[in-house]
Structure formats: structure tokens, C-alpha cells
Amino acid sequence: MDTKSVNGVDLHYRLDGPKAGPVVMFANSLGTDLRVWDALLPHLPDGVRTLRYDKRGHGLSQQTPGPYSIEQLADDAAALVRELDLSEVVFVGLSIGGLIGQSLAARHGDLLRGLVISNSAAKIGDEAMWRDRVDAIRRDGLDSIGAATMERWFSPGFIASGAAAPWQRMLERQPLEGYAACCEAIGAADLRDSTAKLDLPVQLIAGELDGSIPPETVQGTADLIKDARIDVIPGAGHIPCVEKPAEYAAILTRFLTDIGHV
Template identity: 45%
Template sequence: MTTDHATAADGTRLYLRLEGPPTGPALVLANSLGTDLHLWDAVLDNLPRGLRVLRYDMRGHGRSEVPPAPYAMGTLVSDAATVLDHAEITDSTFIGLSIGGMVAQGLAVKRPDLVRALVLSNTAAKIGTPTLWQRRIDAIRTGGLASIADDVMARWFSPSFRKGPDLAAWRARFLETPEEGYLGCCAAIAGTDFYTPTAALRLPTLGLAGSDDGATPADLVRETVDLIPGSRFQILRRTGHLPCVEAPNAYAQALTTFLTETGQLP
């Protein structure tokens, strides 16, 4: 395993982690709002060996630097390109969850040389409205992340998960997110509508949704995935916005099947 930093165009240092053989099929994973690259830990434990796996922390999250808010989606897309170029990865299967899925769509449009196939997980071409995001930004400016934490957990996880012992740890992780980074990414989501560019994409695409997702409901995910001809859509039952946490085995199996279908695995 190699850890490193790539430097974005504006000087922001982006933390990345690279695992697997240099010649393995490239898999790139982009985290959701309020998480970091550890979002994927349990899934990676269940994937086939031999993959070249790149994870990174979105700006303002995890071990990446936290420039002042607001951020633009174009900047986040450029960050992803910077990370892949730094790792010398092209022709990847890019997996993005929530805001990471928006970045995936933008990267596939801007740098098709970097993306062979897409997995759009719990995401959409447009999420919410500018008014909704501004209300969230205002609430955080007033009361901090703690003021929205319970609502976020309700959107992130299914009812059964919220009754279990692991919820407290994920709530704590959420509260460790740098506030400025969270606000910056909220602004990026608020300003993004990818319906037209995503509808122009022509590459293998898998859409994944959670049946109990309170942030990006399954029908919203399906609507976006259906913009891309030939795409496939799958619902992971009894999971919320982070199915990679609630059902890592099923999530990894869906990825493995897709990698096989697209020729990345034998």
C-alpha cells in the first residue's frame, strides 16, 4: 500500500491511497459528503485480489487540505483528474458515491481517457435544490455539524442499522469532518446539474441504490442512470445512503459482477 498527496491546480494537497499490483485493472473510489476514504474499507475486503485500487479524500475531507468554502463542482472534478494523473491511472472503473458520483459523471465528460466504466452509487445528476443546500449551510454556520447529525444519520442508514451498535461510530466520524470542507462541498452540490452532459455519455455504467436511502432515493438514482444508454441499475435491499457500509458483501458482489461484465476481470 502506498499513501501520497497530489497537488491540485490551486495548491490544495489531496490525500490518496494506492493498493494492489501496478498492472492490475484500475478501480477508483470517490467518497461521499461527510466521509473519507475509509468509507470503502469493508468493501475492499470483499473484492477479488489483483485490482489496482485508488482511493482519495475529497478536498475538505479526511487528510486532504481544507481550503475556504465555497467549492465548485468543476474544481472537485479537476481534483479527481489530478489524483488519477498523479497515480498514473487511466482507463479506470470509477466508483463514486453521492457527491463522489457527481464527480464521476463530470470526470467521464471532461477526461474520458481516465474513465473506462462508471459505477454511480446513491447519486444523481442533480441532488436537491439550491434553497435546500443553503438552508443546510445556514444551519451549520449557526449550530455546527452537530445540529444536523441526527438528520444525516436518518438519511444515511436504514432503520435496522440505526438500532445497531455501529451507528455511534459513524456519527462520530461524521462529526470529525472539517466544517469548512463540508460547507464547501455543499455549495458544489447546490450548483450542479449534470442532466445534459450525463445524457451524452456512452460508456458502461452501473447504478446502485439503497432501498431505504433518504438522501438520494432509488427512483432518483434510476432516473440518472437511465440517461446513459445500455446502463444497468440495481437496488440493494435494506440499505440506506451508504450501502457499502451496511451491506459490504452485496456491494462488493455487485462491483465484481460489473467488472466481469466489462472485461476488467476474467
């Protein structure tokens, strides 16, 4: 198990692949840990070096007192990249990870070669919605939102097959206050101005059946960014790297190839 202490928090991470390989860094969605990328990795090009990590308050990373901010989470990601002596990273952020990626690109763009914003947007919901969710889980626990969350995360067929059950357990076993602090970070974040100024290659990915951040919301962020491309994965929900890993990897591989990263 690998950890690094950065910005006053102990972050759990996995760094795999050849030392000289081009680096692709993955940031997880709310309520998941770095295993959310497991099914995707075998579909990536040979020679890629992958960095996965658990943001603060999630998975095996340390939970620190909240609320958090997206800027703080982006600074954590930047500090981890620097601590591992990496550069020219392509950052792939899913959901809250997409917000982290946008802030990272705006605040630490010197570290990045490209950015993938997956199932995310520059503004996600409003503070009242996220405050209501935090109140609900503090009152009733994360298991109280488990089933409803799966309906937003995955397609009906995936849920009916029973394949969503482990992901529901993953959500329900996250540190409650870490989850709540990340909800507060999402609620407070409005990155539309800084995202509109990004000047690096950007790929956006959406799931056709995403019940959390639908394709039209992702498209709204794509419209802010010069020369950004968006792809919608048919039949996929909010976490297409789990539900459609080969299709997701094909989009990512094309992007990496187009920008000369592989």
C-alpha cells in the same frame, strides 16, 4: 500517509494492490473520508488495484476556501489519476462522489474505462435546500445535524445496533467549511445534459432505504444514460458499501467482469 499536491490542493489518498492490476478508484460521500470503503475492499476480486482519496475539504486532504464546484472536484480527481500515472480507471462515486464521477466522465473521459454512480443522481435537491443546510451548520455546527443525517444514511436496524455511532462521529469531525463548500457544489450542480451524453459503460447502485437519494431518483439518472444498468440493494440506506459490503461488491464485481476490467 500518502498525499499529492494537485490543482493547488494537497489530497490524501491510498493506493493498494498490485502495480499491474486494473485500477478501481473510489470517491467518498459528503461527510465521510476514504475509510467508508474499508469493509468493501476484502470482497473485491484478487488482483484489483484500488485508489481511494479524500476530496478537498474532507478527511486528511487540505481544506481550501469555498465555494467549490463539482467541475473543480472532478478536475482534482483527474489530476490525481494523472499524477499517479494511472489509466483505464473504473471510477466508483458515492453520493457527491457520483456527481464527481459524472463530471469526470464528461470532462476527462479518456481516463476512464467505466463509471459506477452510487446513491447519486445528475441533480440532487435544489440550491435553496443546500443553502439552508450550510446556514444551519455554520450557525450550530456539524454535530447539530449528526443524528438526523444518520437516519438518512442508514437503515433503522443498523442505527439500532449502534453501528452508526462511529459514522456520526466521522461526520461531525469533518472540517466544517470543507463540508459547507461541498454542499454548495452539490446545490449548484445540474449534470443532466452532460450525463445524458455519456458514452461509456455505466452501472448505477441504489439503496432500498436510502433517505437522502431514494432509488427512484437514482433511476431517473439511469434513464438518461444509454445502456446503463441499475441495481437496488435491499435493506440498505445511503451508504450500502458500509451496511451491505458483500452485496455491493457483488454488483461492482459483476460490472468489472462484464466490461472486461477483471
